[in-house]
Amino acid sequence: RRPPRHVTRIKMAAHLSYGRVILNNLREAVRKELREFLDKCEGSKAIVWDEHLTGPFGLIAQYSLLKEHEVDKMFTLKEGRIPAADVKNIIFFVRPRLELMDIIADNIRCEDRLHGPHRDFHILFLPRRSLLCEQRLKEQGLLVHITHIEEYSLDLIPFDSDLMSMESESAFRECYLENDQTVLFHVAKGLMTLQTLYGTIPQIFGKGECARLVANMMLRMKREFAGSQNQILPVFDKLLLLDRNVDLLTPLATQLTYEGLIDEIYGIQNTNVKLPPEKFAPKKQNETGRDLPTEPKKLQLNSAEELYAEIRDKNFNAVGSVLSKKAKFISAAFEGRHNAKTVGEIKQFVSQLPHMQAARTSLANHTSIAELIKDITASETFFDNLTVEQEFMSGIDTDKVNSYIEDSIAQKEPLIKILRLVCMQSVCNNGLKQKVLDYYKREILQTYGYEHILTLNNLEKAGLLKPQTSTRNNYPTIRKTLRLWMDDINEQNPNDISYVYSGYAPLSVRLTQLLARPGWRSIEEVLKMLPGPHFEERQQLPSGLHKKRQQGENRVTLVFFLGGVTYAEIAALRFLSQMEDGGTEYIIATTKLINGTSWIKSMMDKLEPSLF
Numbered sequence: 227r228r229p230p231r232h233v234t235r236i237k238m239a240a241h242l243s244y245g246r247v248i249l250n251n252l253r254e255a256v257r258k259e260l261r262e263f264l265d266k267c268e269g270s271k272a273i274v275w276d277e278h279l280t281g282p283f284g285l286i287a288q289y290s291l292l293k294e295h296e297v298d299k300m301f302t303l304k305e306g307r308i309p310a311a312d313v314k315n316i317i318f319f320v321r322p323r324l325e326l327m328d329i330i331a332d333n334i335r336c337e338d339r340l341h342g343p344h345r346d347f348h349i350l351f352l353p354r355r356s357l358l359c360e361q362r363l364k365e366q367g368l369l370v371h372i373t374h375i376e377e378y379s380l381d382l383i384p385f386d387s388d389l390m391s392m393e394s395e396s397a398f399r400e401c402y403l404e405n406d407q408t409v410l411f412h413v414a415k416g417l418m419t420l421q422t423l424y425g426t427i428p429q430i431f432g433k434g435e436c437a438r439l440v441a442n443m444m445l446r447m448k449r450e451f452a453g454s455q456n457q458i459l460p461v462f463d464k465l466l467l468l469d470r471n472v473d474l475l476t477p478l479a480t481q482l483t484y485e486g487l488i489d490e491i492y493g494i495q496n497t498n499v500k501l502p503p504e505k506f507a508p509k510k511q512n513e514t515g516r517d518l519p520t521e522p523k524k525l526q527l528n529s530a531e532e533l534y535a536e537i538r539d540k541n542f543n544a545v546g547s548v549l550s551k552k553a554k555f556i557s558a559a560f561e562g563r564h565n566a567k568t569v570g571e572i573k574q575f576v577s578q579l580p581h582m583q584a585a586r587t588s589l590a591n592h593t594s595i596a597e598l599i600k601d602i603t604a605s606e607t608f609f610d611n612l613t614v615e616q617e618f619m620s621g622i623d624t625d626k627v628n629s630y631i632e633d634s635i636a637q638k639e640p641l642i643k644i645l646r647l648v649c650m651q652s653v654c655n656n657g658l659k660q661k662v663l664d665y666y667k668r669e670i671l672q673t674y675g676y677e678h679i680l681t682l683n684n685l686e687k688a689g690l691l692k693p694q695t696s697t698r699n700n701y702p703t704i705r706k707t708l709r710l711w712m713d714d715i716n717e718q719n720p721n722d723i724s725y726v727y728s729g730y731a732p733l734s735v736r737l738t739q740l741l742a743r744p745g746w747r748s749i750e751e752v753l754k755m756l757p758g759p760h761f762e763e764r765q766q767l768p769s770g771l772h773k774k775r776q777q778g779e780n781r782v783t784l785v786f787f788l789g790g791v792t793y794a795e796i797a798a799l800r801f802l803s804q805m806e807d808g809g810t811e812y813i814i815a816t817t818k819l820i821n822g823t824s825w826i827k828s829m830m831d832k833l834e835p836s837l838f
Contacts, residue, residue, distance in 0.1 A: 240530060241528055244387060245387040246782050252384050252390070256380055261291070263378065264295035264317075267348050268314075270312070271296050272315070273292065273318075274300075274301050275300060277303065279320070281496035283380075303326065305332050308333050316345055318348070319352065321352060323359070324359060331368050334347055348373055348376075351377045351378070353415075379415060381416030382419070391817070391818060392413070394818055395818055397409045397789055398820075398825065399684075399828050402471055403687055403829065425462070426448075426766075428764060429762065429765075431465070431741060431763075433468055436469045437467035437469050445763065457771065464784070466784070468785065469757070470790050471789065472734065473733040473734040473737075474688075475619070478653065478822050479730060481726065481792055484538055485538040485797065490821050490822070497526055497528050498527070501595065502522065502598065503520065503521060505594040506594055507519055525591060537549070539726075539801065543728075552585075611647070619650075619705075624699075624701075625655055625662070625699075626662060628651060631644065631651070635673050649690040653690065656701050657694035659693075670682065676833070677833040681829065689757070703752070703755065704733070704752055708752060710724075712731060723736070734787065735799055738812070746760065782812075782813065785812055789818075791820065793819070796814055
């Protein structure tokens with residue numbers, strides 16, 4: 227017998243079911259849509275995945291859900307024939323990309339040659355159907371072979387109890403380099419879906435060109451659907467739309483929270499991280515080197531794990547003391563078994579055992595991760611790099627060639643490290659003097675190869691690496707007015723968001739903080755110095771749905787980062803949510819979870835050598 231469906235579901239998504247906004251409702255809505263589609267394709271099924279979708283999809287539906295709907299096999303989409311499977315339906319789950327249509331066409335032709343036309347083919351586009359893709363299949367004479375072509379509007383995926391992402395890896399590039407606004411339409415659609423589940427958001431604030439476009443699309447969609455509104459009491463009080471290019475500095479800096487450093491060093495993909503296995507090998511007597519595991523250790527990181535929820539947003543320097551306190555507490559709990567004398571006491575101890583064992587495993591894992599990170603943060607290389615970053619962010623020597631960058635290029639350090647530092651210097655100086663910029667470009671191209679000229683061009687286009695056009699550098703004014711650099715920070719018991727970068731307060735989060743109190747009118751002059759317009763819109767609520775706030779009840783603000791957000795910014799927003807006198811709780815949404823490395827990588831292009 228299979229377990230009741232709701233049991234497996236509750237276990238999987240418990241951490242999405244608490245907090246002011248129950249994000250599990252969003253997860254359930256997209257799961258329902260998926261089940262309905264699968265049930266349209268009657269009989270046994272094989273799913274052929276576009277590999278970019280498998281990670282994000284795992285946060286919505288495990289294999290168990292697919293199995294309940296007769297999915298017997300799953301394959302990765304690649305050219306040639308699909309592996310043998312005795313199924314009636316073959317369903318392609320793909321993004322609307324033309325190159326993927328050619329692979330699907332190739333798959334279908336191979337199937338028809340081998341098995342004859344006795345199978346049904348279906349395509350599910352995520353997040354939207356595409357006329358161009360269907361046209362491509364039609365040109366290949368294969369549209370007639372496809373029984374169902376539908377779209378699955380998986381715009382926002384719940385990652386945690388206060389975090390949603392679209393996981394659109396090229397969103398920043400598309401918006402700011404290619405001037406392609408498709409992703410902004412998906413953002414607006416995603417926000418409309420949220421409003422059908424959680425009520426109309428009465429106030430919309432925004433800063434940046436993309437923010438303005440998204441707000442306009444939302445208001446237009448609302449007019450088009452007028453009359454079909456859900457009568458739901460609004461859960462969100464405000465929506466803040468922020469363009470990533472309003473704050474280009476934050477993603478370039480090295481994150482110094484526990485979760486931020488895990489992401490910087492190992493890369494967190496859809497809440498999973500792969501770690502070097504050596505630290506996780508069980509310690510045994512007389513162990514020989516032969517038995518050490520070689521497979522990376524894979525862990526899931528989210529707030530369902532008690533210890534991780536407690537330490538993820540702390541500055542890394544404050545993590546050690548928490549882990550040692552936890553270790554003492556757990557060993558004391560296990561010692562408690564000696565004091566259990568009566569049957570009742572023994573029974574109580576046994577009932578707590580699974581929870582205690584889970585806590586011990588969790589502690590062992592995070593102690594190992596902390597050791598791995600410490601090996602890196604204690605190194606001279608890390609310290610020197612961080613020192614230069616902090617000098618730039620506090621405004622020291624940003625206008626001349628930096629000797630550390632020069633030396634790093636001469637030693638052929640990783641190119642992305644160089645690009646992050648050079649871009650940071652440019653952003654903190656409002657562009658570099660032409661002479662300095664030309665020198666850096668020449669050094670980079672001569673050391674790493676001329677094929678990187680396209681990358682440098684992209685970084686310039688995105689505003690990250692540019693010549694100084696006016697003699698006035700606005701950054702010091704912005705830094706002082708918004709208090710972006712704090713000298714006296716407390717990493718152990720922070721009293722300001724700047725703890726996430728050990729001194730630098732993320733500009734994006736400072737803007738969010740000031741919007742809540744005292745409001746943006748107080749920083750009108752600085753807002754004008756930052757790119758793009760700032761605006762406020764109000765959405766009419768159906769009568770009777772105006773919220774009556776209870777005494778002491780916090781407001782709820784949804785902050786949507788267009789172009790990506792880092793884990794350190796998320797930590798800073800969580801810090802604001804937890805402040806005693808803050809008065810606002812923040813829910814975070816983004817097009818993609820990024821760090822400096824993945825962000826710069828998304829803008830890199832290589833000149834392919836010519837064939838002749």
